Amino acid sequence: MSILDFRRLLPELDKTTEWFLEEIVYCLERYASMNKEEAYKALVTSRLMELLTKDNPTWMWREPAFHWAMCIVYGFDSYWWHDTNLWALHNQYVKERHHPPMKS
Numbered sequence: 001m002s003i004l005d006f007r008r009l010l011p012e013l014d015k016t017t018e019w020f021l022e023e024i025v026y027c028l029e030r031y032a033s034m035n036k037e038e039a040y041k042a043l044v045t046s047r048l049m050e051l052l053t054k055d056n057p058t059w060m061w062r063e064p065a066f067h068w069a070m071c072i073v074y075g076f077d078s079y080w081w082h083d084t085n086l087w088a089l090h091n092q093y094v095k096e097r098h099h100p101p102m103k104s
Helices: 015-032 036-044 047-054 057-062 065-074 084-096
Strands: none
Touching: 015 036, 015 057, 015 065, 015 084, 036 047, 036 065, 047 057, 047 065, 065 084
16 A cells, blocks of 8 residues: 555545645655655645545645645745745746646
């Protein structure tokens, strides 16, 4: 079993939302220097996962995974995007990697 077992937590996940969650883990690993296990734990215990279980997860798609990763690291009420270094990393992530799968 993969460490990224999001369907065990949310069996109704669609492929796009699962992709977003995996990308958040990637961002936590790459930009917050967490290992995969730490990143997964940070995500599944975050306010984001709590909201996903109570709401339609498609609202999450409005922001790229980097955004949610930084919210997990710095807090959901933070203004992390005012940090020019983090904003540059956000832009780099979006250009290089943010390509959500399209629904068929």
